Amino acid sequence: MSGSGDTPIRTPDQRLRVFVSSTLKELEPERRAARAAIERLRLAPVMFELGARPHPPRELYRAYLDQSDVFVGVYWREYGWIAPDEEISGLEDEWRLAPRDMPRLIYVKQAPDRDERLAALLARIRDDDRASYKPFTDAAELAELVEADLATLLAERFDALRVPAPAATASAPAPASETPSRLPAPYADAVGRDRELATLLDWVRDDATRLVTLAGPGGIGKSRLAIEIAHRAGDAFDRVTFVTLEHLRDGSEVLPAIARALGVRDTGDRPLSEQLGVARAGRRDLVVLDNFEQVLDAATDVVSLLNDVPGATFLVTSRSRLRVRGERVFDVEPLDLPDEYAQSTVEEVLASPAVQLFRDRAQAADPRFEVTPANAVDVARICRALEGVPLAIELAAACIRALTPAAMLAKLDQMLPLLVNAARDVPERQRTIQATVEWSIDLLEPGPRALFVRLGVFAGDFGLDAVEAVTVGAPFATDLLGTLLTLVDSSLLRQHADAGMPLFSMLAPVREIATARFDGESDAATVRRAHADHYVQLAVETEPLLRGTTQLSALARLEAERDNLRAAYRHLIAIAEVDPVADAVWRLLLYWWIRGFLPEAKAWTDLMLDAGQPLSPRTRAIALAFSAWVPLWQTDGEVRAEPLEESVAIFRELGDDFSEGLALTVLALAYMSAEPPDLDLAEARQRTALELPGMRRDPSFHALFRSALGRIYLARGRFAESLPFFEAARDDAVRLGDVFVESIALTQIGYAHLGLGEPDRASFVRNLELAARLRNDDGMAYALEGLAATDAATGDLAHAGLFLGASEALRARTGLSDQRSYITYQPFVEAAAASDRAAEFEAARTTGRRMPRRAVLDLALGPELAAAAWA
Numbered sequence: 001m002s003g004s005g006d007t008p009i010r011t012p013d014q015r016l017r018v019f020v021s022s023t024l025k026e027l028e029p030e031r032r033a034a035r036a037a038i039e040r041l042r043l044a045p046v047m048f049e050l051g052a053r054p055h056p057p058r059e060l061y062r063a064y065l066d067q068s069d070v071f072v073g074v075y076w077r078e079y080g081w082i083a084p085d086e087e088i089s090g091l092e093d094e095w096r097l098a099p100r101d102m103p104r105l106i107y108v109k110q111a112p113d114r115d116e117r118l119a120a121l122l123a124r125i126r127d128d129d130r131a132s133y134k135p136f137t138d139a140a141e142l143a144e145l146v147e148a149d150l151a152t153l154l155a156e157r158f159d160a161l162r163v164p165a166p167a168a169t170a171s172a173p174a175p176a177s178e179t180p181s182r183l184p185a186p187y188a189d190a191v192g193r194d195r196e197l198a199t200l201l202d203w204v205r206d207d208a209t210r211l212v213t214l215a216g217p218g219g220i221g222k223s224r225l226a227i228e229i230a231h232r233a234g235d236a237f238d239r240v241t242f243v244t245l246e247h248l249r250d251g252s253e254v255l256p257a258i259a260r261a262l263g264v265r266d267t268g269d270r271p272l273s274e275q276l277g278v279a280r281a282g283r284r285d286l287v288v289l290d291n292f293e294q295v296l297d298a299a300t301d302v303v304s305l306l307n308d309v310p311g312a313t314f315l316v317t318s319r320s321r322l323r324v325r326g327e328r329v330f331d332v333e334p335l336d337l338p339d340e341y342a343q344s345t346v347e348e349v350l351a352s353p354a355v356q357l358f359r360d361r362a363q364a365a366d367p368r369f370e371v372t373p374a375n376a377v378d379v380a381r382i383c384r385a386l387e388g389v390p391l392a393i394e395l396a397a398a399c400i401r402a403l404t405p406a407a408m409l410a411k412l413d414q415m416l417p418l419l420v421n422a423a424r425d426v427p428e429r430q431r432t433i434q435a436t437v438e439w440s441i442d443l444l445e446p447g448p449r450a451l452f453v454r455l456g457v458f459a460g461d462f463g464l465d466a467v468e469a470v471t472v473g474a475p476f477a478t479d480l481l482g483t484l485l486t487l488v489d490s491s492l493l494r495q496h497a498d499a500g501m502p503l504f505s506m507l508a509p510v511r512e513i514a515t516a517r518f519d520g521e522s523d524a525a526t527v528r529r530a531h532a533d534h535y536v537q538l539a540v541e542t543e544p545l546l547r548g549t550t551q552l553s554a555l556a557r558l559e560a561e562r563d564n565l566r567a568a569y570r571h572l573i574a575i576a577e578v579d580p581v582a583d584a585v586w587r588l589l590l591y592w593w594i595r596g597f598l599p600e601a602k603a604w605t606d607l608m609l610d611a612g613q614p615l616s617p618r619t620r621a622i623a624l625a626f627s628a629w630v631p632l633w634q635t636d637g638e639v640r641a642e643p644l645e646e647s648v649a650i651f652r653e654l655g656d657d658f659s660e661g662l663a664l665t666v667l668a669l670a671y672m673s674a675e676p677p678d679l680d681l682a683e684a685r686q687r688t689a690l691e692l693p694g695m696r697r698d699p700s701f702h703a704l705f706r707s708a709l710g711r712i713y714l715a716r717g718r719f720a721e722s723l724p725f726f727e728a729a730r731d732d733a734v735r736l737g738d739v740f741v742e743s744i745a746l747t748q749i750g751y752a753h754l755g756l757g758e759p760d761r762a763s764f765v766r767n768l769e770l771a772a773r774l775r776n777d778d779g780m781a782y783a784l785e786g787l788a789a790t791d792a793a794t795g796d797l798a799h800a801g802l803f804l805g806a807s808e809a810l811r812a813r814t815g816l817s818d819q820r821s822y823i824t825y826q827p828f829v830e831a832a833a834a835s836d837r838a839a840e841f842e843a844a845r846t847t848g849r850r851m852p853r854r855a856v857l858d859l860a861l862g863p864e865l866a867a868a869a870w871a
Contacts, residue, residue, distance in 0.1 A: 192353020219391025456518025460563025658694030805848020
């Protein structure tokens with residue numbers, strides 16, 4: 001474009017240019033804020049200003065616009081000045097003249113009234129699918145929006161210009177799949193996602209693609225796609241692990257969450273990403289990280305994992321891109337909508353995946369519902385109003401029992417204009433979801449609505465008794481179960497069973513609204529304390545159930561509500577109420593022990609010791625016991641008897657002889673683990689523990705610690721004398737139905753027979769079966785080590801190597817590559833490694849390290865027994 005004569009009119013800067021269109025006087029502060037935001041990104045703001053110019057105003061702004069790269073429109077109340085002989089203002093002229101392919105970022109300042117012509121222009125802009133359209137309240141907010149949106153726009157444009165990497169060469173066939181972590185069950189069919197699934201499966205199976213991010217707003221279906229991929233991609237990986245991050249708020253918690261899901265215990269002796277690399281060396285993993293948007297500062301940790309765990313591919317779901325090297329982003333789009341829905345037939349409407357989803361979810365709420373000629377147009381309009389967003393459609397469809405499609409459409413029409421009031425940092429479709437959730441909540445009667453807000457206190461899945469605990473005295477609690485089921489019917493709450501226990505849960509976007517509303521309640525602190533008190537009481541009630549025939553169900557119960565346990569105990573520690581936490585942690589000792597969470601329990605008690613605040617004697621005794629016990633399970637852990645002696649003394653002074661016996665047994669282990677071991681002192685402490693009345697009153701622990709006394713005889717090499725202790729403990733455990741105590745006793749029986757030169761394979765096989773049922777990785781490692789030693793002693797070096805390699809893989813995962821007081825198997829495998837069949841043994845050992853866990857169990861137990869143990 002030219003000015004007077006043939007002289008080109010140039011913008012003041014030749015960098016990437018951002019043209020800002022707005023009225024001048026009423027938006028002067030906003031124009032300054034937009035200019036500053038653009039300049040902070042080292043871009044060139046292109047802004048027409050009044051004043052003496054060598055060119056007419058219209059010709060000038062048209063020339064500026066012609067040379068610009070991005071269009072930013074800022075609007076408020078006025079339509080703008082209309083030049084003589086013109087029908088539209090310069091404001092509208094600038095919008096019309098912007099090239100069609102120019103990115104357009106539109107910002108509208110909230111106003112109670114507007115010029116009618118501006119309102120009409122904004123309506124056209126809002127309907128234009130080429131423009132991003134966002135509200136704002138003041139200049140400061142506008143500056144934040146402009147800077148963030150321009151940065152995102154530039155990054156997306158840069159990504160789009162990248163040349164795709166060449167296809168990776170074909171890799172070797174994947175080994176048989178390892179038993180995966182428990183994957184979430186699909187809660188509905190992946191309607192209309194066949195293309196996306198095919199593309200994503202190709203991506204995650206491609207060795208050249210290590211990090212795939214499913215990006216999109218909340219409720220768009222990212223998690224549903226990730227679940228489907230996790231289920232379908234297993235044949236290409238040794239293990240598929242699904243890590244839910246929705247309960248995390250601190251990026252530092254991401255690596256520990258991944259480690260827990262993979263069964264890797266943090267030993268603290270090196271960076272956790274390196275420990276994961278050691279544990280998963282030689283394996284091909286698919287790790288799904290779900291709901292990453294709230295821990296984006298952990299993106300650098302994912303980069304570390306790409307380096308330290310070279311066999312892993314990461315599939316991330318997030319509302320925001322991670323924006324790290326190696327990331328391949330897949331934008332999850334809404335479901336396809338029907339074309340020309342106003343004149344479509346039922347068949348044509350039902351060809352749309354969005355309508356199919358609406359029909360399926362509506363029929364789940366009311367089996368009588370059908371898409372018919374009478375309602376097809378309304379259903380199609382509903383899906384269009386909801387922009388094909390799956391969660392929004394599901395929530396709307398769940399109301400079909402109360403509303404016809406026509407009535408539902410009318411309510412949606414009333415609700416959608418309020419979307420501009422959503423949080424400014426939430427994407428447009430997210431606002432639709434939020435509006436739909438809010439609308440679904442507002443359709444509820446006051447009782448269910450109040451209960452929904454109260455449920456925002458929960459951090460994860462929860463049971464009915466937990467709901468009862470946080471709703472005591474509430475008016476809506478008179479028919480609590482019925483009120484809960486109302487929320488289930490409304491798709492605001494989901495009901496499912498875990499190990500036979502009925503539990504409730506929320507989808508993450510729904511939970512966010514519940515949590516936000518709950519945090520604003522005047523009684524939030526009181527309810528949060530009731531929540532914490534419930535999970536303290538749960539420890540009291542569950543403690544005796546962790547023994548005997550109720551052991552497996554109690555473990556499952558605690559596992560199901562583990563997120564709430566953690567949230568409750570962290571809250572109590574934060575408000576300096578540490579005594580209830582110490583008591584609960586101590587009571588749940590068997591849970592932490594069996595499931596490998598002792599380091600986590602130790603971390604809580606370390607916080608208590610390090611806080612510098614006075615502790616009650618019992619809390620101090622508990623904290624000291626954990627601080628000294630857990631390192632005994634780690635190869636490089638420090639052996640410290642002094643804290644344990646103090647712990648024993650405090651418990652004795654308090655008259656708590658059961659806890660004294662526990663501390664004495666840990667103390668005996670410390671003396672056994674010392675360098676050199678003091679077996680006399682260890683035996684004296686263990687015998688004292690067994691004589692305490694508290695130990696005698698608890699048959700499970702009495703059997704457990706009788707076995708511990710036998711271990712001291714085993715360490716002395718007095719194998720025959722150790723057997724009666726172990727066999728008595730085993731017999732008591734069988735009588736009590738205590739799987740954990742039986743498992744430990746069987747380990748020692750097997751070792752004693754090995755020491756006597758009488759290999760007892762059956763004890764280790766039974767131990768492996770029981771440890772698998774308990775999901776006790778340490779117990780499985782002990783059993784596999786025993787099988788390796790047994791097979792080595794009988795000359796079966798191929799199986800000996802396989803089982804030893806498998807046990808080493810487990811040890812690497814748990815952080816226990818060896819335990820100092822368990823050395824019985826070592827002479828047998830060392831002899832095999834030094835024999836003339838060492839090559840055969842070592843080759844099998846290498847194979848064993850790579851064997852999937854289920855394949856190891858099949859080999860040791862047989863497929864039928866392995867399937868039953870791992871069910």
